[in-house]
Amino acid sequence: MTDELRHHWTLHLLDEDSARHEAQLAKHPDQRKAHETRLAAARKTLAANAAQSAEAQKQRRVLEQEIAAFDTAQARFQQQLERVTDQKQFEAVQHEIAAVRAKRSDVETAALELLDREEGLAAANPTLAHALEKAENDAAVVFLTLDTEAAKLNAELAALAAKRADAVALLDAPARSLYERLRGLRGGRAVAAFERGACGACFRTQPPVALQEARRRQRLLACDGCGRLLMLAPEDGAAE
Ligand SMILES: [Zn+2]
Incomplete structure (x- = not known):
């Protein structure tokens, strides 16, 4: 074999090696992205759960204030009831009391539904937090592996580039x-x-x-x- 062919072959082997290393490095962004996507989804789900819980609690506080207002109104009507002087007034106040009770009952039902919802969200929270923790742990392992591999590949590429410079000078x-x-x-x-x-x-x-x-x-x-x-x-x- 002539020297010329031999030098070409040497360069060919070095370049094939470099191409394999480059191809391996080129896969890294996609491998990272898969984990970043999973992490983002787990964080988003957990945050949505917390936001829904906070919103339900806020709405329930409003309803609890309404219930307190109904209680105040009902107490006031009860006092009026003691002061009425005729049957007609008595019936009118009774009617008011019944109306307040009915409204209070509706609001209380809505408040209990919100409480149920909050409990459901709170119950789901540990599972979601665990899923995020697992995604974070898995990603940390993969990222470390990829970082280590990238450092190794880059070092090998640098070594190949040095050998290549020598080989190319022979042509x-x-x-x-x-x-x-x-x-x-x-x-x-x-x-x-x-x-x-x-x-x-x-x-x-x-x-x-x-x-x-x-x-x-x-x-x-x-x-x-x-x-x-x-x-x-x-x-x-x-x-x-
Ligand atoms: Zn060909």
């Missing part, structure tokens, strides 16, 4: 510029390996004569399909 200027141009145009992969008679990147089957040529390992070929530089791995399997 002559025209070869380097062709390699970098192809790499830019072809999703970070300038070189493809021959795999079962086809391009390992775009999978286009190559003419048999190309495979024979590749086996000689004397010059770089171009894929018919994607235009990438096409070659067989070194026979010794080594990168350099």
Whole structure:
């Protein structure tokens, strides 16, 4: 195998490694987002429960004030009842008392319904708080794992970039510029390996004569399909 081919192969392996690391890093935002969404939903549900509970309590306080006002009115009518002098006045005040009682009863029913509602919301609260706590714990574990993985991937990418700088310097200027141009145009992969008679990147089957040529390992070929530089791995399997 010529040095030129060997240098291309070295670069190819480094770039494939970098591409794999980049692809792994690119998945992180989605993996974070799934947990952030779950966290936001759990916080929202818990907050909604608290808000509904506070609202029901507020409404119940208003109704309790109304009940107190009805009690005051009823006491006043009872006093009037003791002072009435004829049957007609007596019946009129009795009528007022009955009306106040009826209204008080309605309001009291509504207040009890609100109390029921508050109790239901309070009963649901621990489950919701627990769900949020679990979401927070799960997210913390995942975020820590992702942070650790990202730090490792970035360190490996930096190491690969340093090796790459050395490897790219071994190509002559025209070869380097062709390699970098192809790499830019072809999703970070300038070189493809021959795999079962086809391009390992775009999978286009190559003419048999190309495979024979590749086996000689004397010059770089171009894929018919994607235009990438096409070659067989070194026979010794080594990168350099
Ligand atoms: Zn191809």
